Amino acid sequence: MILRRSATRALAVLGATALVGLALTGCSVGGGGGSSSDGNSISLLAGGNDPLATKTAKDIAAAFMKKYPSIKVKVDTRPGGTDGDNLIKTRLSTKTMDDVFFYNSGSLLQALHPDQTLQPLGNEPWAASVSKDFKAAVSTSKGMYGAPFGSTFDGGVMYNKKVYAKLGLSVPDTWAEFISNSQKIKAAGIVPVVQSYGDTWTSQLFVLADFANVSAQDPNWAANYTANKAKYVNPPALAGFQDTEEVHKLGLLNKDFASLTNVNALKMLATGQAAQYPMITVVIGNVIQSNPDQVNDIGYFAMPTANGNSHATVWEANGAYIPLSTTGAKLASAKKLVAFLNSPEGCAVQNAAQLPAGPYATTACTVPSNAPALVADEQKYQDAGKTGLALEFISPIKGPNLEKILIQVGSGISTAAQGAALYDQDVKAQAQQLGLPGWN
Amino acid sequence: MATTNLAPTLPVGATSGGKGTGPRKKMKSFYPSWFFIPAVVMYVVFFAIPTFASFYFSLTRWSLFDSQFIGLGNFVQFFQDPQLWNGFIHTFEYGFATSAAKVVLGFALAVILTGPILARGYLRAIIFFPVLISTIGVGIMFKSLLDPFHGMVNAVLGFLHLPQPGWFTDPALALGTIAAVDIWKGVGIATLIFMAGIVAIPNEYFEAARMDGASSWAILRTITIPLSRPAMATVIILSLIGGLRSFDLIWATTGGGPGFTSDVIASVIYKQYQAGFYGLSTAGNVVLFVVVTAIMVPLSSFLNRKTVEL
Numbered sequence: 205m206i207l208r209r210s211a212t213r214a215l216a217v218l219g220a221t222a223l224v225g226l227a228l229t230g231c232s233v234g235g236g237g238g239s240s241s242d243g244n245s246i247s248l249l250a251g252g253n254d255p256l257a258t259k260t261a262k263d264i265a266a267a268f269m270k271k272y273p274s275i276k277v278k279v280d281t282r283p284g285g286t287d288g289d290n291l292i293k294t295r296l297s298t299k300t301m302d303d304v305f306f307y308n309s310g311s312l313l314q315a316l317h318p319d320q321t322l323q324p325l326g327n328e329p330w331a332a333s334v335s336k337d338f339k340a341a342v343s344t345s346k347g348m349y350g351a352p353f354g355s356t357f358d359g360g361v362m363y364n365k366k367v368y369a370k371l372g373l374s375v376p377d378t379w380a381e382f383i384s385n386s387q388k389i390k391a392a393g394i395v396p397v398v399q400s401y402g403d404t405w406t407s408q409l410f411v412l413a414d415f416a417n418v419s420a421q422d423p424n425w426a427a428n429y430t431a432n433k434a435k436y437v438n439p440p441a442l443a444g445f446q447d448t449e450e451v452h453k454l455g456l457l458n459k460d461f462a463s464l465t466n467v468n469a470l471k472m473l474a475t476g477q478a479a480q481y482p483m484i485t486v487v488i489g490n491v492i493q494s495n496p497d498q499v500n501d502i503g504y505f506a507m508p509t510a511n512g513n514s515h516a517t518v519w520e521a522n523g524a525y526i527p528l529s530t531t532g533a534k535l536a537s538a539k540k541l542v543a544f545l546n547s548p549e550g551c552a553v554q555n556a557a558q559l560p561a562g563p564y565a566t567t568a569c570t571v572p573s574n575a576p577a578l579v580a581d582e583q584k585y586q587d588a589g590k591t592g593l594a595l596e597f598i599s600p601i602k603g604p605n606l607e608k609i610l611i612q613v614g615s616g617i618s619t620a621a622q623g624a625a626l627y628d629q630d631v632k633a634q635a636q637q638l639g640l641p642g643w644n
Numbered sequence: 645m646a647t648t649n650l651a652p653t654l655p656v657g658a659t660s661g662g663k664g665t666g667p668r669k670k671m672k673s674f675y676p677s678w679f680f681i682p683a684v685v686m687y688v689v690f691f692a693i694p695t696f697a698s699f700y701f702s703l704t705r706w707s708l709f710d711s712q713f714i715g716l717g718n719f720v721q722f723f724q725d726p727q728l729w730n731g732f733i734h735t736f737e738y739g740f741a742t743s744a745a746k747v748v749l750g751f752a753l754a755v756i757l758t759g760p761i762l763a764r765g766y767l768r769a770i771i772f773f774p775v776l777i778s779t780i781g782v783g784i785m786f787k788s789l790l791d792p793f794h795g796m797v798n799a800v801l802g803f804l805h806l807p808q809p810g811w812f813t814d815p816a817l818a819l820g821t822i823a824a825v826d827i828w829k830g831v832g833i834a835t836l837i838f839m840a841g842i843v844a845i846p847n848e849y850f851e852a853a854r855m856d857g858a859s860s861w862a863i864l865r866t867i868t869i870p871l872s873r874p875a876m877a878t879v880i881i882l883s884l885i886g887g888l889r890s891f892d893l894i895w896a897t898t899g900g901g902p903g904f905t906s907d908v909i910a911s912v913i914y915k916q917y918q919a920g921f922y923g924l925s926t927a928g929n930v931v932l933f934v935v936v937t938a939i940m941v942p943l944s945s946f947l948n949r950k951t952v953e954l
Contacts, residue, residue, distance in 0.1 A: 286918040293920065297708040315920055317709045401813075404901065460793045462813035462902055604919030605727070605904075612903030617815050629726060633921055636721075637705060639712075 245276040246530075246537045251306035251353070251522060252288065253281040256489055260354075260557040261306070267553045268544050275537050285405075286604075289315075296321045301527035303538040306353050309341035309523045310597040313350065314638070318342075322349040323526040328539065330546035330568060338565035341520040341597045350523030351542045355560035355571070357486040358582045359413030359517040359594060360506040365577075367394055367479040368503075375505045379447065382480075382508040386456045389479045397451045398478035399461040399614060400469035407610040409482035410451075411444030414507045416515035416592030418443075426598040432635065432642040436624040443510065445620035445627075448613045462615060467494065474498040482507070484519060485561045488576045492559060504578040506585055516585035517594050521565040600638055603630035702930045706923035718927035727904050727912055735908040738823055739887030745827045746883045747876060750834025755868065757835065758842045768839075772832040779829065783896025786825045787812060812898050815905040822906055826893055830886065834879045841875025842868060877947035881940065888936050909935070 250261035258281050265277040280302055282288050289312065295301040296316060307313060316322070325331065326348035331339075334352055342350030361382075368375075368385075371392055376382040386396035400406045418425050421440045428434035429441075436442060451457060458464060458478060467490055472478040474495035491499050506516040524545055526538045544550045551569035554560075560571050562582050571579060585591050596602050606627055613623035635643040702718055704711040722728060757768050774782065789796050790811035798808040811821040845868065853863050891910035894900060900907035900915065913928035 289920065290918065293708050315707075317707065320709055401902065404899065462810055463792055604915060604921075608901060608903050611901060615815070615902055617903050617905065626726060633721060633916075633924060634919070637707065637921055637924075639705075 244274060244533075244537070245278065246303040246534055246541065247278045247280055248541065249292075249302035249305035250279060250281045252284040254284065256493075256558055257281070257284075257306075260554070263553050263557045264541075264545065264550065267549060268541055271544065271549065272537075272540060275540070277541065292316065296527055296529075299527075299529040301529060303526065303530045303534055304541050305525055305527070306522055307350075307525060309338065309350060309520045310594075311600045311602050312596070313342060313523065313525075314344070314600045318349040318525075319344055319346050321528055323528055323530065323535065325349060325351060325526065325539075325542065328543060330543050330566070333546070333567040335565045335567075337518070337593055337597070338520050341593075342523050350525050351546055352521040352565040352569075353524045353545055354521050354554060354558065355562050355564050355569075356521050357484055357519050357561040358504060358506075358585070358591075359409055359484045359519060360482070360504055361413075361480050361508075362473060362483045362485065362488075362578065363480045363503050363505065364473055364476050364478070364501055365503045366501050367392075367476050375503075376508045377512040377514050379443075379508045379510050383450070383454065383456075386451075386454075386480065390456060394476065395458040395472065395478035396456040396480060398458050398464070398469045398472055398481045399451075400464040400466050401461055401611050401615065402463045402465040402468075404607040404611060406466050406469070406483070407448070407607050407614055409484065410447040410507070410614075411606070411610060412594060412596075413482060413484070413517045414441075414444040414447070414509075415595045416517040416590075417507060417509045419592040420513065420515045420590075426595060429595075430599045430601060430635075430640065432640075435628050437621065437628055442620065442624050444507075445610070445613055445624045447507075448610050448623075449616075449620040452614050452616055466490070471495060474502060476501070485578055485582065486519070488561050488578060489558055492576070500577040502576070502578055504581040506590070513590075515590045515592050516582060518562075518591050519594050520597050600640070601631050601635050603627055603634055605630045698926050699930060701923055702927035704923045706926070707920070708922060711923065714923075718924045719931070721924060722927050722931060725912070727907055728909075730904055731907045731909045731912040734819055734906065735888055735910075738819060738826075738890060738908060739884055741823050742826045742830065742887045742890075743880060743883040745823075746831050746834040747879055749827065749831050750879060751838050751869075751872070751876070753831065753835045754838030754842055754872075755864065758839055768835075771835050774829045775832040775836075777829070779892040780896045782825065782829050783893050787897050790821065813902055815902055818898050818902065818906040822894055822897055825897070826887070826890065829893070830883060834883060837875050837879050837882075838872060841872040845871045877944075880947060881944050884943070885936060885940055888939065889932065 248261055248265055251257045258279075261279045261281070265279050268277055269275065282291050292301070292305065292307060293316065307316070324347035326343075328351070330351060331348065338352050338356075339348055342348055363375075367373075367389065371388055373385045373388065376385055389396040418440045422428075422434075425434050425441065434441070436445065452461075458469075458472070464472075466487065469478070469481055470483075470487060470491050471494055473481045474491050475498065485504055488499065488502065491502060506514040508514050524542050526535065526542065530538050545554070546566055546568045548568070551564070554569065555572045560575055560579065562579060563571060563586060609618075609623045609627050609630065612618045613620055618626070632643060701711060703713060703715060705714050705717070706712075753771055757764060757771065761767070777785075788794075790798070792798055792808065792810040792813055795811075797811070801808045809817055812818050849867050849871075850863060853867060858866075889910055890908065891914065894906060894908060894911055895914065898906045900911040909928065909932050913925045913932065916925035916928060
C-alpha cells in the first residue's frame with residue numbers, strides 16, 4: 205500500500221516535471237523570434253562595446269535611417285575578445301543573432317561554421333568591388349558570407365619618427381639594423397622597444413607580424429602548416445619566437461613590460477618616451493583619442509628579417525554578416541544595410557567615425573586625405589608589392605595559448621625553442637576541433 | 645562524554661548521521677509532497693540534466709553547432725596538455741596552502757576574539773568584512789593596490805627604501821600573492837566558524853581548569869583545541885573545496901599568468917572553453933569533479949568520524 209502510493213506520487217512528480225520542462229522549452233523557442241516579423245525594424249550588433257565600436261555602429265545606423273526612413277535600426281553591443289566570440293557562437297546556435305553583425309574575417313569567421321549559420325552574400329551587387337584577398341577571408345568552398353567593414357591594416361613596428369630623426373636613425377630592413385638602432389635609442393635614455401603584457405594579446409606581434417616574411421621565404425608554408433607538415437620549431441617561422449626572446453635578453457624593453465597596458469604603451473610611443481612598438485596599426489585609433497596632436501609623429505615599418513627584404517603583414521578588414529535566422533522582409537532590410545556600408549555614403553560615415561588605419565578592402569571606399577601618417581608608410585609596401593596576408597587569413601588554425609606562450613618567452617620564463625614547441629602542441633586541439641585532415 | 649555537548653556545533657552534514665533518524669521516518673512530513681515539485685523541477689532542469697548532458701558532451705568534439713562522438717579522446721588530450729600538470733600542481737599548492745593558513749589564522753583570531761579584549765565587536769566586524777565583498781571586486785582592488793609601478797603598496801615600500809616586487813607579474817611570486825589575497829578574503833568565515841565552536845564549549849570546563857591552576861596555554865591545548873574539532877573539520881572541508889576549485893580570484897588578478905605560472909585546473913578549463921573547445925573543457929570539468937570528490941569524500945568521512953569518537 206505504502207509502496208504503491210509512493211510510486212504514484214513519484215509518477216505524478218515525474219509527469220509534472222516533464223510538463224513544466226516542456227513549458228520551459230516552449231517558452232524559449234517562442235522567445236527566439238520574439239520581435240515582429242515585418243522588415244521595418246532590424247537590429248545591428250556592434251563590433252565590441254568600446255567607445256569607438258559603439259559610436260561607429262550608432263553613426264552608421266543613424267545615417268542609414270536617414271536614407272531609409274521606413275526602416276528602424278536598433279544597435280546592440282557586445283564584449284570584445286574571447287567573451288565576444290562565445291557570445292556570437294551562442295547567439296548563432298540558438299538562432300537569436302542580430303540581423304546584421306560585425307565580426308572578424310579569416311580563421312575566427314571559419315570557427316562560426318558559416319555554411320550552417322550565415323546568409324550567403326556572394327551575389328549582392330557590391331560584391332564585385334571587393335578585393336580578392338578579402339573575398340578569400342570571408343568565403344568557404346560553398347560561398348561568400350561577408351561584406352568589408354572598416355579598413356585593412358598592417359602589423360609590424362610602429363615607431364616614433366621624431367626620436368628616429370633626433371638620433372639620425374633610418375628605418376631598419378634587417379634584424380641586425382633593428383637591434384643596432386635599439387641600442388642607440390637605449391644609449392639616449394629612451395625605451396627602445398615597448399611591450400605591454402598587461403594586455404596579453406599584445407605579446408604576439410613579433411610572431412604574427414613576421415608572417416609576411418615567412419611567406420616570402422616559403423610561399424607554401426601556410427598550406428603545409430594547415431596540413432600538419434610545417435612547424436614553428438623550424439626556421440623560417442621560429443624567427444618570431446627568437447626575436448621575442450632577444451629583445452628581453454638584451455634589456456631593450458621598458459621595465460614595466462609585465463604590467464603595462466596597450467593604451468599606456470601607445471601614449472609612451474606617441475610622446476617619445478618609447479621609440480618602437482611591435483603592433484597592429486589599427487590601434488592608431490586609440491592615439492587619435494588620447495594624443496591627437498602626436499598621431500602623425502608615429503610611423504610604421506614592416507617586421508625586419510635576418511636577411512633584409514622585409515614584407516608588411518596585412519590584416520584584412522572585418523566583415524558585416526547576416527545570420528541564416530534572418531529571413532523574409534527583415535533579410536531584405538538587412539541586405540540594404542550591408543549594401544549601404546559599401547556605398548559612398550556608408551564609406552563617408554566610416555571615415556568620419558574611425559579614421560582608417562590602412563587601405564580599404566573595397567574600391568567603393570577611399571582613404572581620406574586626413575588619414576594618419578602611418579597609412580602612407582603602409583602604402584609604400586603595397587606599391588612595392590612587398591606585402592603578405594597574416595596567417596589567420598590563409599590558415600584556419602590559430603592556437604589559443606599563443607599570447608601566454610609568448611609572454612613566457614618574452615619575459616625569460618622559457619626559451620624561444622621551448623615556446624615554439626609548446627605552441628606546435630597547442631594548435632593541435634584547434635586543428636582537431638575543426639576536423640582538418642592529417643591531424644588525428 | 646563530550647559527544648553530547650558537541651552536538652550543537654556539529655557540521656551541517658553530520659547532524660542527520662545519528663542512527664535513530666532513518667530516511668523512512670522523515671517521509672512523514674507536514675506538507676503534501678507536491679510542495680516539492682517546484683524545487684524538483686528546478687533541480688532537474690538546471691542541475692541534473694546539465695550534469696548528465698555534460699558527461700555525454702565530454703565524450704564528443706563539440707562546436708555548439710554540432711557534436712561528434714570521439715570516445716575518450718578529450719580525456720587523452722586533456723592529460724597530454726603540457727599545462728595541465730602545471731595546473732594540477734598549482735591547484736594542490738594553492739588549495740592546501742590557503743586551507744592550512746585559514747585554519748591556523750582563523751583559529752588564532754577566534755581565540756583572541758572570544759577572549760576579553762577591547763573593542764571586540766568592532767574587531768570581529770573588521771575580520772569578517774572581506775567576506776562580504778565580491779571576489780572579483782577584491783581581485784581588481786588588489787590588482788591596483790599591488791601594481792608594481794603605480795600601486796599603493798609598492799609606493800609605501802619604495803618610501804621605506806625596501807625592495808618593490810612585482811607581486812602579480814613576477815613568475816615566482818604570482819601564485820603566492822593570489823593565495824595571500826585569498827587568505828585575507830576567506831579567513832573571516834573560518835574565524836566565524838571557530839568562534840561559534842569555541843563559544844559552544846561549556847564554561848564549566850574553563851572554570852574547573854582555572855580552579856586547578858591550569859595555565860592559559862594548558863587550557864588552550866587541552867580544552868579549546870580538542871573541543872573545537874568539529875569546527876575545525878568544517879573549516880578544513882570548506883576551505884579545501886574552495887581552494888581546489890578556486891578560479892574567480894585568479895582570473896581577476898593574473899588570468900593564470902604571467903604565462904602559465906599561476907594557472908590552476910579551473911583556469912585551464914576556462915581557457916579551453918574560451919578557445920571554443922567545448923567538449924575538451926567539459927571533459928576537464930568532469931576530471932575536476934572527480935578529483936575534488938576523490939579528495940573530499942574520504943577526508944570528510946575521516947574528519948567527521950573523529951568528531952564522533954571524541
